[in-house]
Amino acid sequence: MRRRFEGRSALVTGAASGIGLAVAQLLAAQGARQLILVDRDPAALDAVTCDAETVRRCGDVADEALWEGLDLFGLDHAVVNAGVAGASTIAEHDFAEWRRILSVNLDGAFLTVRAAMRAMRGRGGSIVLTASAAGVKAEAGVAAYGCSKAALIHLAKVAAKEGAADRIRVNTIAPAGVETxxxxxxxxxxxxxxxxxxxxxxxxxxxxxxxxxxxAKAEEVAAQIAFLLGDESALVTGATLLADGGYTL
Incomplete structure (x- = not known):
């Protein structure tokens, strides 16, 4: 396998399962020197195996204290992947559940992107946010999840514009169904x-x-994220890659 991330450092949130785990394992296989893995499930995080120096941090990505205590010096790449799902019509939606989904999916993403951009300032780097086709196409019953993912896409565009002067690229991937x-x-x-x-x-x-x-399989989405992180996409920033099997057509 081509070692296109040789010697580089990468942050992955939601790293203990699904897309995050597949990304971590792929980056390690492609030569990453260090992986900083964040997840709220301590047992699953401890069980992650990959061939790279690994820093594991268990916690809620929406907790600002988590990021204040995490050393990201020398960070080259970040995958903003932690997220939760839920389903309810707007009329029946419990507000606490709305806040739970928005907290992890949007507040957590903001804090992750902010920490990564601070670490990459003056050095350059690349960031990919895991959005969703639900943030592009409206469907009944997924207001909180869909709104959080639509906001992620716009957050990435703003970050891409702000980060360009420091050679920080920011993109999103928007899968539809992924078996996770x-x-x-x-x-x-x-x-x-x-x-x-x-x-x-x-x-x-x-x-x-x-x-x-x-x-999609998680490994397929991981490969697409690796493309957006890597040098092959050096002029791609502020973009959303729809990997949805035609769902949004």
């Missing part, structure tokens, strides 16, 4: 998975919603 544990928090999926199994539930949902007929 985040779906387990969505009642519709959880009920269907209990009835017919997770693989069958993913296949059923993808057939209904995605023109290409399947959801």
């Amino acid at each position: 544990p985040v779906w387990d928090a969505v009642p519709m999926f959880a009920e269907r998975a209990a009835a017919i199994g997770r693989d069958a539930a993913f296949a059923e949902m993808a057939a209904m919603a995605t023109p290409l007929g399947r959801y």
